[in-house]
Amino acid sequence: MKKPLQVLLVEDNPADAKLVLAELRAAGFEPEWVRVETESDFLAALENSPEIILSDYAMPEFSGLRAAELLQASGREIPFILISGTVGEEVAVEAMKHGATDYLLKDRITRLGSAVERALREAQVNRERRQTEESLRLLGTALEQANESVVITDANLDLPGPAIVFVNPAYSKMTGYSAEESIGKTPRMLQGPRTDQEVLNRLHKNLEQGENFAGEAISYRKDGTEFDLEWQVAPVRNAGGEITHFVGLQRDITERKTRERELSSAHRALKMLSTCNEALIRAEHEQELLGRICRIAVQSGGYRMAWVGFAQDDKIRSIKPVAHAGAEDGYLFSDSIPPRSTIRVPTN
DSSP: OOOEEEEEOOOOOOOHHHHHHHHHHHEEEEEEEEOSSHHHHHHHTTTTTOOOOEESSSSOBHHHHHHHHHHHHHHOHHHHHESSSSOHHHHHHHHTTTTTOEEGGGGGGGGGHHHHHHHHHHHHHHHHHHHHHHHHHHHHHHHHHHHHHEEESSSSOOOTTTEEEEHHHHHHHHHSOHHHHHTTTTHHHEEEEEEOOHHHHHHHHHHHOOEEEEEEEEEEEETOOEEEEEEEEEEETTTOEEEEEEEEEEEEEEEHHHHHEEEHHHHHHHHHHHHHHHHHHHHHHSSHHHHHHOOOOOOTOOOOOEEEEEOSSSTOOOOOEEEEEOOTTTGGGSOOOOTTTTOOBBBB
C-alpha cells in the first residue's frame, strides 16, 4: 500500500514536476501535491503545512534559496529538498545554511525516493527530540517549584545502594543538604546511621522486585535534628522494561505525627482517668485501690512503672512505697527515697 504524502512543489516547469511525482510514486508514495512558482503562492501554500517541500533551484520569478529562506523565517520545520540541473558545491552549502535538508541533481532524480525517506525520518526524530526536550523542561520546572521533596537515584541496588542523581530545592530545604552535597551519595548516607533498619530492608526488597514502596521512618537533617519522614518510591523503566532509575517523593510529617502522639496521649489519659474512677467506686480497701490504680497507669496509661508511697514521720523524712506496678527495677526498695526526688519514666 502506498504511503500518502503531502508535497509542496516549487517548480515552474510542469514536465519536471511530473517527473518528480513519478519518482515519488515509484518509491512507494501517493503524493497529494500543490505546485507553486511565485513567492506569494509559496507563502500561501506553507499555511497548509505540507509534509515535505521539493524545490527547483532557479525560476523566472522565484528561487529555491529564497524558498528555503522563507521557510526558515516562518519557523516551520518542514523537510526541504533542493532539486536542480546544476547545483554546485557552493550553492549546496548555501542552501543547507538556509535550512535545506538535502539537494539533488535532476540527472540523479532516481535518488529522490531515498532522499525523501531520509528527510522524513530526520524530521520525525527532530520532532520527537523537541517534544522530549519540552517535556523535560516542563518537568524540570515542575520539580523545581514542587513543595514535596523529590529525589531521583540510579538503579544500582548493590551496597551501598542507589546513588542520587537529582534533588529538588524542596529536598534541600527539608534536609539541609544542597544538591552538590547530595548528588553521588545514597539517601541512607545522608539520613544517618540511625535510620530505621526495618524500613530500609522493606524498601530494598520492594525495589529489588521492581515494586512501588510507601512507608514512614525517622530521619535526620544535616544538623542532626530528628524528623518524621513519609516515603514514596517508584521505579522508572525504559522502553524495554528495564529499571533505569528510582524516583522518591519525601514529605516531612513531623507536625502530623506530633498531633497524632498528642491525641493518643490524651486518649490514654482519659481512659486511665475513667478506669481509675471505676476502681475508686469498686474498691473495698485502700491497699487494693492503690494497687489497682498503679496497674491502670501501666496498662491503660502506657507508663513503664507506676508507684504510690507514703511519707514517713521520721528524722530523715523518707518515703515508704505501698503499691507499684510495671518495671520497678529495684528502685523502690532502696534504703530510702528522698521525698523530693524526681523520676523520669518514659512512656511506651
